[in-house]
Amino acid sequence: MASAFDPVRFLPDDLLARLRERAPVHDRDNTFPNDDLDDLRAAGYLGILAAEELGGAGLSLAEAAVLQQRLAGAAPATALAVNMHLVWTGVAKVLRDRGLDDLEFVLRGAAAGEVFAFGISEAGNDLVLFGSDTEAVPDGDGGYRFTGTKIFTSLSPVWDHLGVHGLDTTSPDAPKMVFAFLDRDESIVSRDDWNTMGMRGTQSRTTELHGAHARPDRVVRRLDPGPQPDPLVFGIFAVFEILLASVYTGVARRALDLAVDTARARRSKKTGASYAADPDIRWRIADMALAYDALPPQIAALSDDVDARVDHGARWFSLLAGLKHRAVTAAKTVVDDAMLVGGGSSYFATTELSRLYRDVLAGQFHPSDPESAHSALATAWLGPVDA
Known part of the structure; x- marks a missing residue:
């Protein structure tokens, strides 16, 4: 029987603590997190999607998505950067799972610590x-x-x-x-x-x-130019959308955790009670949790379908675009509410919530953008617009 997947094995708490400590420095100085990359390379993270016989960890796309959520909760920019490397290794895995070894060199290179952009x-x-x-x-x-x-x-x-x-x-x-x-x-x-x-x-x-x-x-x-059923095109779109959704879901989870911690730590001067007992704060955090809780199961379900080679046919595009759109819009809403729970202090640029507030905005600019996602869903449900 295969051993259960343990995210902490690949991203232990002490590693995440180091990455979280560095994140504000790289944000402030506008620098690349070289030390983060070195730590992740040493942990074998670059090769998580490469098969064991190729030198990697042999993880599924669904497992990699869980890890990217965990990584993004510590260092969103590091997670997003590594995401683009994992997109190519994920595409290589999608092809290999379907009997195509066109990108085996990507998997072998990643397992050896090479970086693909x-x-x-x-x-x-x-x-x-x-x-x-x-x-x-x-x-x-x-x-x-x-x-x-x-x-x-x-x-x-x-x-x-x-x-x-x-x-x-x-x-x-x-x-x-x-x-x-x-x-x-x-x-x-x-x-x-x-x-x-x-x-x-x-x-x-x-x-x-x-x-x-x-x-x-x-x-x-x-x-040929234009939409194609080629597995490479499918692989790029599927892995890109799923892993992007994972990063912003990780950001949402971190914002929710910070809001909970803040509500428990703050006390009202008026009543002396913890803000965690305030009905308005409780409602806001419940709303945040409702938005967040919907995301990991959606990511897991579509990731599992890619891993299992489920054929959604023409629906794949709308399902994947919809997943990414829901994740980034929900994450933005969660971070917005976390800022309000945090109060005025969260508006200072040195706070983690302030950084998450700026980081989460990037999600809306990645493909599929809101216009493309809505067009895909409208076509899926209503059919193409008559000429």
Whole structure:
């Protein structure tokens, strides 16, 4: 019988305590949490989704989602940064579970401590996975050279490999969307331009590709532009949405815990009673708990479906977009209420709640954004708009 999954084994309390202590420093100084990454690498965290025979921990996507919730409760920016690495390892696992070893090199590299970054987002590109403004030019030997600009490239100071996409418009069968992995070299420039309201430690800088080369064995897909049933596209969307939902669910849980602690610690000058006995405070915290409690089961259910290769067909997109949207909107509501429970002191920039308040805002900007999520759900329930 397989042993029960124990999140503390992978993220022990003392490790989380160190990460939590560093988080405000990286937020204040706008720096990448190198020490956090070193600790997580030493703990084998980068390879949690790689199979044991490949050197990893062999965890399921559902188990990784639980761990990301736990990590985000200690250091949201660290969790979000690592999320982008775990997206690629999760995609590699999705493919491997379906008999496709296209990304085995990702799993082996991650298990060995290598860092993979997500270089898909582009300014103004609402096609996301289905189109690109980046040029992908064949090199004549099966490889490609990529020229373009990617935004929100988390892990910018530390990644070893960058997963990107671009549009091939010159091959005989063009146009084709090309997905490939680049190694860091002088043809890739990371701008030092990450100066944001929250999630500052992710250092999700703009990345310029100047003919960056992907060798033939790192070109993993050539697909027609537009929506595709390819397992790579499904894997990217599924793992991305589930792990993003996990990070913001972890933020919500931390805000709820802080609100509970604050309510118990504060006492009314008027009555002398604990704020935990105040009916208005109790109602607000109950509302927070109602919102939070709905999230982990949803994440677990969809993660299990991905792991079990359940076929939701065309519903997958709306289910995943809906999960991410509900998680980030609920998390924002929970943090808003936690600020009110905390009182005026929570408005000071040095408080953890103040940082969570800024960090949680980033959730609404990740795909699927609110407009995309609502469009997906409307189409799923009402059908497409008549031409």
